[in-house]
Amino acid sequence: MSTDPAALSHLRHELRTPLNHIIGYSEMLLEDAADGRATGLEPGLRTVHENAQRLLALVNDFLGRARVDAGEVDVPRLSAEASTPLDAIVTALEAVKLQVHGLEQTARAMTSSGLRQQPRRCTP
Numbered sequence: 001m002s003t004d005p006a007a008l009s010h011l012r013h014e015l016r017t018p019l020n021h022i023i024g025y026s027e028m029l030l031e032d033a034a035d036g037r038a039t040g041l042e043p044g045l046r047t048v049h050e051n052a053q054r055l056l057a058l059v060n061d062f063l064g065r066a067r068v069d070a071g072e073v074d075v076p077r078l079s080a081e082a083s084t085p086l087d088a089i090v091t092a093l094e095a096v097k098l099q100v101h102g103l104e105q106t107a108r109a110m111t112s113s114g115l116r117q118q119p120r121r122c123t124p
Contacts, residue, residue: 005068012063019059022052022089041099047092051085058082 026049033042061067062078 003071003073008063008068008073009065012059012068015059015063016056019052019056023049023056026052039103041096044092044096044099048089048096051088051092054085055082055089058085 026045029038029045030042030049032038033045038045058078058081062075062081063073067073
């Protein structure tokens with residue numbers, strides 16, 4: 001891994017950008033869960049949100065400008081410390097995906113059995 005300050009700054013940006021998107025999107029989904037629109041998904045979404053914040057804090061700590069400028073970047077340690085929250089995010093997202101798939105199947109079954117009306121379509 002290069003210790004070139006420009007390369008490390010680029011790496012920091014490339015890690016922070018998607019993490020900020022994950023944090024923002026998970027906040028939005030948590031709001032939906034709190035409003036009852038994503039029933040049962042809140043624990044998994046909270047795990048994603050909290051661990052994305054942990055990852056962002058690690059990136060900020062290990063790849064902060066002061067450390068980069070001082071040449072004190074320890075990318076192997078960052079990688080090792082990031083593995084736990086990253087694994088937690090992946091595991092939580094897999095569980096959320098299964099829950100969403102189950103909810104979709106339930107909704108389809110309710111629609112096909114007549115328990116739930118299909119949405120009306122507007123025709124011109």
